[in-house]
Every structure is written in structure tokens, then in C-alpha cells.
Amino acid sequence: MRLELANFPVKDVRFDGRxxxxxxxxxxxxxxxxxxxxxxRKVVSANFDVAVPGEQTRIVRVRxxxxxxxxxxxxxxxxxxxxxxxxxxxxxxxxxxxGVTVMTSAEYKLTILEGNAAGRTALVDMWGPAAQLTxxxxxxxxxxxxxxxxxxxxxxxxxxxxxAELRVAQRLAETTRERAAEDVEVFELFETDPSLPRxxxxxxxxxxxxxxxxxxxxxxxxxxxxxxxxxHPNEFLDGAATSDARRGGKxxxxxxxxxxxxxxxxxxxxxxxxxxxxxxxxLQRTRFESDFGKQVTAACASQMARLLKADGxxxxxxxxxxxxxxxxxxxxxxxxxxxxxxxxLTPEWGGREGTELPLVFYVPEASAxxxxxxxxxxxxxxxxxxxxGAGDTQIVEITPGDPLISPSTSFVGDxxxxxxxxxxxxGTRHTCQVY
Amino acid sequence: xxxxRIMYYVNQFFGGIGGEDKADVPITxxxxxxxxxxxxxxxxxxxLEVAVTAYCGDNYFAEHESDVLxxxxxxxxxxxxxxxxxxxxxxxxxYGFACVEICHFLxxxxxxxxxxxxxxxxxGVELYKQYKDKGVFLIPTSEAVSGMGEAxxxxxxxxxxxxxxxxxxxxxxxxxxxxxxxxxxVVDKCGAERAVDILLDKLAGRAFATEIPIETLEGIPxxxxxxxxxxxxxxxxxxxxxxxxxxxxxxxxxxxxxWRKYSFDKxxxxxxxxxxxxxxxxxxxxxxxxxxYGVPLDVCREIEKEKAFGKLYPFxxxxxxxxxxxxxxxxxxxxxxxxxxxxGIDGVLLVSx
Numbered sequence: 001m002r003l004e005l006a007n008f009p010v011k012d013v014r015f016d017g018r019x020x021x022x023x024x025x026x027x028x029x030x031x032x033x034x035x036x037x038x039x040x041r042k043v044v045s046a047n048f049d050v051a052v053p054g055e056q057t058r059i060v061r062v063r064x065x066x067x068x069x070x071x072x073x074x075x076x077x078x079x080x081x082x083x084x085x086x087x088x089x090x091x092x093x094x095x096x097x098x099g100v101t102v103m104t105s106a107e108y109k110l111t112i113l114e115g116n117a118a119g120r121t122a123l124v125d126m127w128g129p130a131a132q133l134t135x136x137x138x139x140x141x142x143x144x145x146x147x148x149x150x151x152x153x154x155x156x157x158x159x160x161x162x163x164a165e166l167r168v169a170q171r172l173a174e175t176t177r178e179r180a181a182e183d184v185e186v187f188e189l190f191e192t193d194p195s196l197p198r199x200x201x202x203x204x205x206x207x208x209x210x211x212x213x214x215x216x217x218x219x220x221x222x223x224x225x226x227x228x229x230x231x232h233p234n235e236f237l238d239g240a241a242t243s244d245a246r247r248g249g250k251x252x253x254x255x256x257x258x259x260x261x262x263x264x265x266x267x268x269x270x271x272x273x274x275x276x277x278x279x280x281x282x283l284q285r286t287r288f289e290s291d292f293g294k295q296v297t298a299a300c301a302s303q304m305a306r307l308l309k310a311d312g313x314x315x316x317x318x319x320x321x322x323x324x325x326x327x328x329x330x331x332x333x334x335x336x337x338x339x340x341x342x343x344x345l346t347p348e349w350g351g352r353e354g355t356e357l358p359l360v361f362y363v364p365e366a367s368a369x370x371x372x373x374x375x376x377x378x379x380x381x382x383x384x385x386x387x388x389g390a391g392d393t394q395i396v397e398i399t400p401g402d403p404l405i406s407p408s409t410s411f412v413g414d415x416x417x418x419x420x421x422x423x424x425x426x427g428t429r430h431t432c433q434v435y
Numbered sequence: 436x437x438x439x440r441i442m443y444y445v446n447q448f449f450g451g452i453g454g455e456d457k458a459d460v461p462i463t464x465x466x467x468x469x470x471x472x473x474x475x476x477x478x479x480x481x482x483l484e485v486a487v488t489a490y491c492g493d494n495y496f497a498e499h500e501s502d503v504l505x506x507x508x509x510x511x512x513x514x515x516x517x518x519x520x521x522x523x524x525x526x527x528x529x530y531g532f533a534c535v536e537i538c539h540f541l542x543x544x545x546x547x548x549x550x551x552x553x554x555x556x557x558x559g560v561e562l563y564k565q566y567k568d569k570g571v572f573l574i575p576t577s578e579a580v581s582g583m584g585e586a587x588x589x590x591x592x593x594x595x596x597x598x599x600x601x602x603x604x605x606x607x608x609x610x611x612x613x614x615x616x617x618x619x620x621v622v623d624k625c626g627a628e629r630a631v632d633i634l635l636d637k638l639a640g641r642a643f644a645t646e647i648p649i650e651t652l653e654g655i656p657x658x659x660x661x662x663x664x665x666x667x668x669x670x671x672x673x674x675x676x677x678x679x680x681x682x683x684x685x686x687x688x689x690x691x692x693x694w695r696k697y698s699f700d701k702x703x704x705x706x707x708x709x710x711x712x713x714x715x716x717x718x719x720x721x722x723x724x725x726x727x728y729g730v731p732l733d734v735c736r737e738i739e740k741e742k743a744f745g746k747l748y749p750f751x752x753x754x755x756x757x758x759x760x761x762x763x764x765x766x767x768x769x770x771x772x773x774x775x776x777x778x779g780i781d782g783v784l785l786v787s788x
Contacts, residue, residue: 349758354619359647434648
């Protein structure tokens with residue numbers, strides 16, 4: 001499977017004329033795209049705005065972010081199973097509008113009012129201390145603002161938000177179809193020097209079977225109580241994995257953009273044939289409800305690594321749940337016991353001052369760990385010059401049930417308030433050091 | 436830059452008074468650099484000056500700790516010292532302990548930096564890790580006094596930088612013994628690249644440095660069985676986040692630091708009253724429909740009638756147990772336990788969520 005990812009960088013976005021990409025400028029016909037979104041009767045109003053890096057803008061009620069990509073050759077489409085039939089993707093040629101996102105800010109009437117299954121929102125600051133923590137302060141964000149009609153169920157809300165953002169992204173990427181790419185990067189797990197170390201990536205993703213959307217979907221199918229699945233890394237680059245579009249919030253779930261620009265996948269693909277032999281991705285659903293389930297997933301994921309004759313595994317997780325964390329640590333242990341050496345990359349806890357233990361559960365085999373910083377630290381969010389978002393932007397709920405925030409003012413919050421604020425996959429240069 | 440005046444602390448041996456036979460010598464102050472303080476001052480090359488040396492017998496310190504600390508504080512104030520340097524204590528247990536106590540006390544009392552040195556095996560190090568004072572630094576030294584020269588050089592180098600107001604970085608780079616708190620930092624390579632580098636080092640058998648050390652968590656011993664369950668008074672404890680209707684106690688969906696107990700006296704099921712559910716760690720829709728999942732009053736009443744145990748305590752203890760700090764939950768459990776002892780509770784059913 002050979003995938004050419006053709007890059008079309010965006011340096012400016014204008015709401016002007018017809019929808020068009022030329023010379024790094026993306027022109028958007030607002031009326032055309034609003035009409036596209038309103039084709040879905042679950043959406044009662046839609047609008048667009050844009051936020052650029054460095055300006056004192058805060059985007060609120062963010063629920064998901066995607067990168068505009070278009071399949072121009074090869075099987076399937078980008079976001080298979082959602083925008084088209086379920087066909088295995090990851091080969092042929094895909095165009096990407098880089099440096100730009102479709103960031104969806106949506107408002108709807110929640111039917112689940114608290115707990116983990118409730119819809120959540122996040123913030124993005126384009127400047128200030130919070131901008132250092134998220135990839136979305138460095139991208140031009142085309143903010144799609146949606147209001148859904150009353151009476152939608154939670155799963156319908158997810159489907160409406162996701163359908164709107166993916167179709168807008170697809171339409172924008174369509175502008176590149178006949179254009180020449182600035183550069184093309186090729187991703188392929190070709191036959192390579194057999195002496196290179198064989199490395200697998202065990203990508204732990206926290207999902208919950210009993211929520212309206214489990215949190216992560218593969219080919220549009222929410223991953224519920226399943227056992228590990230073997231996936232080619234290129235599939236992720238074509239949008240095979242998507243997130244619950246209702247729950248951008250709390251930085252706790254990687255959004256769709258992060259699945260498409262996965263830093264560990266990209267690093268391993270780029271090292272393939274040079275320093276290592278990348279065998280593929282074991283997508284491991286985690287957060288089993290019993291110790292028994294945790295042991296079964298750990299046994300299966302490590303067995304899959306052994307059957308692939310892996311020498312080593314990179315292991316990551318998503319979600320701040322301590323329950324979920326145990327599944328991942330047991331997987332580290334099971335791999336090491338089967339002779340597959342591991343490195344575990346994770347953000348840590350540690351409390352606001354860093355005086356608490358960094359992790360909640362340890363196994364003696366976890367001898368190599370990389371930290372991407374603490375998810376417990378607080379940030380002072382400064383007052384912005386402009387607030388963008390769906391609905392009333394004066395008072396916003398981040399996590400249902402917790403105190404409301406006033407986005408036009410300065411307030412104290414944690415990294416989880418930010419879309420992409422917690423670094424699950426090592427995309428940032430953040431770490432923790434002992435003092 | 437003006438000379439910074441410091442206080443130096445040594446024990447009776449390094450103060451030149453004598454060995455174990457002089458361990459009862461009371462705290463004494465001399466307005467000059469004594470013993471290792473002299474060499475330390477030379478090594479600092481004029482960046483600071485020892486205004487006063489304090490020395491005290493090891494036993495005297497242990498037996499009169501609060502009095503000794505009070506007089507050290509008084510003298511430190513009198514001389515307007517900007518830093519305290521103590522030791523190095525090497526492997527000496529009582530001396531190392533005294534150095535850490537004095538550093539901690541002056542750091543929190545006067546907000547001045549304090550530097551000492553000792554062997555990483557010294558019992559003082561454990562105390563230092565408990566205090567986690569941002570302004571106290573211990574330099575690792577040899578076990579034996581033969582390492583004096585090297586220890587004093589390292590302490591002087593660090594002291595000269597601290598005195599200039601330089602920011603002291605993370606422990607591995609700076610060479611002091613980690614106090615144990617962890618702060619965010621930005622490094623040259625992203626996490627994904629560091630992870631691949633470490634994995635390749637590990638696979639090739641090269642040395643690598645983990646970024647999170649493995650900790651050994653204290654095991655929780657299993658309590659002995661209740662001798663006479665038939666007469667026992669049992670209580671329910673739940674971390675499911677079932678709280679009074681309207682959440683009058685202001686529980687959060689995560690990171691709680693408090694607990695409450697709520698009465699279910701005369702009820703046969705949690706469905707006999709209205710409750711709220713505050714918990715950000717699971718899908719609470721089911722708990723709203725039937726709070727007996729989190730607080731199994733219905734079943735407990737049935738088996739109470741069957742006399743499986745003596746009596747159910749008429750309140751349940753509650754805190755939403757999601758993403759709370761371990762220290763906060765330990766504090767909550769201590770408080771709950773105290774209340775249970777006062778209420779004569781013999782056993783607890785702790786419901787997992």
C-alpha cells in the first residue's frame with residue numbers, strides 16, 4: 001500500500017468570490033458552504049468565521065476539528081464509511097490543504113446532562129499561554145458555527161456535526177483537484193533491510209461501549225467492546241479513524257484532525273527503512289470495566305505484537321481515566337513478558353504543583369517511559385479581543401455539570417479546557433522534569 | 436554586586452569541638468567561618484560571605500530541636516542572612532537529619548534558599564523528599580568524609596549561582612538530589628521522536644533514560660474478616676457520585692477534595708428519594724435511572740432482614756471518585772474513617788464504580 005500525500009499549503013483564507021484555491025490562498029464562497037451544511041435538516045443555522053495564529057481570538061464551543069483532504073486516486077474516499085462506502089483506504093493519492101482546519105463550534109440541546117457520555121466543548125486561543133499547548137493555535141482555523149434543531153438525540157447530534165464538518169472539508173479540498181502540489185510525501189511499508197529492528201505501534205484508544213458514541217470510530221463504526229485490530233498506518237492518513245463530534249471538550253479526546261496528523265504514526269512511517277522496520281498499528285480499544293477484561297486486551301494486543309515478530313512496541317493511550325490507564329500499563333507488562341520491548345509515551349498527572357505521583361499505576365516492566373507534560377497543570381487564560389463561536393458566547397459550559405466560564409474575560413482553567421491541550425501522542429515538545 | 440551574607444551550620448565535630456563525646460554540646464554561634472565554612476567561603480570566590488557559623492551537638496539537636504531552630508532563626512534574622520548552607524553531612528544520620536530540618540525551617544520561615552550536602556543513603560534525604568521545598572537543595576556526596584573537597588566545590592558552585600538569583604533547572608542537569616516534584620518543561624525534540632529514540636536505544640542495548648521513573652506504590656493490606664458479622668454495624672461508601680438532590684454541597688464531576696454523608700434512614704431503596712449524580716468518569720444515565728447501582732441500599736435492606744449482618748448504618752458516605760489526587764483521596768479516607776470510628780461502625784461495603 002503506497003500513499004502519496006500531496007501538500008497544498010494555505011497561507012490565507014478569504015470569504016470572497018467562488019470557492020477556490022490558488023497560490024496558497026483559499027477563497028470560500030460563504031453562501032455556497034452554508035447552503036451545503038443546511039442540506040441536513042437537523043441543522044437550523046450555520047455560519048463561518050476565520051481565526052489566524054497570533055490574533056487575540058478565542059474560539060469557543062469547539063467540538064471537533066478536521067483537515068480538508070481529498071482522495072484523487074486509489075480506492076475509497078477520505079472519511080470512508082462516512083462520506084462514502086467502506087473501502088480500505090491508504091493507497092493512491094490524497095490531497096491535503098495543510099496549515100488550515102475546519103473547526104466546528106456547535107450548539108444543541110443536550111439530552112444527557114452530565115457524566116462522561118454528555119456532549120462537551122473546548123476552547124482554542126490563537127495567542128497567549130494556551131497557544132503553546134495546542135496545535136490549533138498554529139493553524140488558520142475556518143470556524144464552522146452550527147446550531148442544531150431541538151429534539152435531536154445525542155447520536156443524531158454527533159452525526160449532524162460530523163456530517164457538516166466533513167462535507168465542508170471535502171468541498172474545500174476539492175479546490176485542489178486540478179492543482180499542482182507544492183510537495184508530495186510518499187508513505188509505504190515497503191520491504192526493507194531485514195536487520196532493522198521490527199517495531200509495532202500499539203495505539204490504545206479509550207472508548208466506552210455504553211455511550212451514544214463510543215469516542216472513536218473506525219470506518220465510521222464506533223469502536224465498542226472490541227479486541228485489538230491491526231490497521232495499516234496509511235488508513236489513518238485517509239481519515240479511517242474519527243472521533244465523537246459532540247465531545248471536543250476537555251482535551252481528553254483526540255479530535256479527528258489529530259487522528260489524521262498522528263505524530264507517532266508519521267514519525268514511524270518516516271523512520272521506516274531508515275532506522276527501523278515499521279510493521280503496522282495495533283489499534284487497541286481500552287477501558288475494560290473489569291480486571292478480567294483488562295487482562296484479556298493486554299494479552300491479545302501483546303500476542304498480536306509477538307505474531308508480527310515485533311522486537312519493540314511504541315505504546316500510547318488516550319483519555320485521562322485512571323481506569324483506562326491500567327489497561328495500557330498491563331499491555332506494557334504483557335509485551336515485555338513476551339519479549340517485545342516497549343516504550344510508553346503518556347502525559348502524566350502529578351497535581352497542580354507536580355508534587356503528587358506522576359502515574360496512578362506502575363508495572364516493574366515499564367522501564368522506558370516518555371512524558372508529554374502534566375495534564376493537571378492550570379493556566380490563566382487572558383481576556384481576548386474577540387470571541388468566535390456558535391450561540392451565546394458570553395457564557396459557555398465546558399463540561400456539563402461544572403461551573404460555567406465567561407469567555408470574554410480572563411479566568412483560570414486547566415489544559416483540558418483546550419482543544420488538543422493534552423498531548424496524548426507526543427506531537428509537542430512538552431515534557432516534565434524532576435526538580 | 437554586594438556580598439551576600441550567609442549562615443553556615445555544622446555539627447560539633449566539624450565545629451572543632453569533638454566527636455561523639457561532645458554530641459551534647461548546645462547550639463553555639465560564632466561570627467566567623469568555622470571548619471568547612473572557611474573552605475566553602477574561599478571556593479565561593481567572594482560571591483558570598485559567611486557572617487555567622489552555627490554549630491550544635493548531634494544529640495543536642497535531636498533532643499532540643501524546636502529550641503535550636505528558634506535560636507537559629509533569631510540569629511539568622513539578626514544577621515540578615517540571605518542564605519543558609521549546612522554540612523556536608525556525608526553518611527552521618529543525625530547530622531544529615533539536622534541539616535535538612537534547619538534548611539526546611541529557615542526556607543519556610545524566611546523564604547531564603549538553603550543548601551546542604553549528604554550521601555543519598557542518608558535518612559535526611561527521605562525527609563527532604565517529603566518536604567519538597569522549592570528553595571532547598573541537597574548536593575549528593577560520598578558516604579565518607581574523604582569526599583569533602585568535591586562536596587564543598589559542588590555546594591559552592593550551586594550557592595554562587597543561587598546567590599546571583601539564577602534560575603536553577605531540573606535535578607538531572609543541575610546535579611542536586613531531586614526533591615521529587617515535577618514541572619513542565621519544553622525540550623528540543625517532540626515526544627514522538629523521543630519515544631522512537633528511546634525504543635531504538637533499548638532495542639540496541641544502549642543506555643537510555645526513562646522520563647518517568649517507576650514508583651513502588653504502597654500495597655493496601657487486606658483487613659481481617661469481621662469476627663461476628665451477625666452483630667456488625669455496616670456502612671455503605673460510594674465513589675459513584677450519588678449526592679443530595681441539587682448538589683447542595685458543590686461536588687465537582689472530577690478532582691474532588693471533600694466528602695459528605697447522606698441519610699437513607701427508613702428507605703428500602705435509593706429509588707425512594709431523589710438523588711443527583713455528579714461524576715465525570717462514566718455514563719451516569721444508568722445511575723440516574725437506578726442509584727442502587729452506586730449505593731446498593733435495596734439489596735442491603737434485603738440481606739439485613741435476612742440477618743446476614745447486624746444493622747445498616749443509616750447514612751451512606753459519598754464522594755465522586757473521578758480524577759482526584761491520591762493525596763486528596765487519602766485525606767478523605769482518613770476523615771471518613773475517623774467519623775466511622777466515632778459512629779461505632781464495624782465494617783464497610785465500598786462500592787466500585
